[in-house]
Amino acid sequence: MPNWSTGFTPFFLVYGARCHHPHRCQVRLAPVTLYTEAEAKEAREDVIDLLKEARFLALSRSAIYQQGLHHYHNKKIKPLAFLERDLVLRLVQRTTVQHKLASPWEGPFIVSKALRDKNAYYLIDTQKSNKRKRDASDEETARP
Structure with a gap:
């Protein structure tokens, strides 16, 4: 054939x-x-x-x-850009430990800031508390 x-x-x-x-x-x-x-x-x-x-x-x-x-x-395909405060889901990065029937998405996340190229975003996890995170110097930093 x-x-x-x-x-x-x-x-x-x-x-x-x-x-x-x-x-x-x-x-x-x-x-x-x-x-x-x-x-x-x-x-x-x-x-x-x-x-x-x-x-x-x-x-x-x-x-x-x-x-x-x-x-x-x-x-x-239609281009899509997210605005600040939009709720989004994120694709799970590590799929090696997941079961094959598990959801490939995690979240929801809130878009806190869109970068210049409009395809990258800072996300805030809605399931975690809004505490400030600490960086390597052990100082508190505001979440983006």
């Missing part, structure tokens, strides 16, 4: 020939007297050239297919 994005089977892209099942193969041997080395060499070179063209065609078809997927994906 040919690949949807390339139009060729992986076997064809590697070996340059179609893969046939043994029950469909019919052995047809050409007489040995018709074999010449020059014609065989020319036939091999033609097959190599055709294989290079087929691989290039498969590469270009795959690139077109990937661009279409990229366009479709980006068409569905």
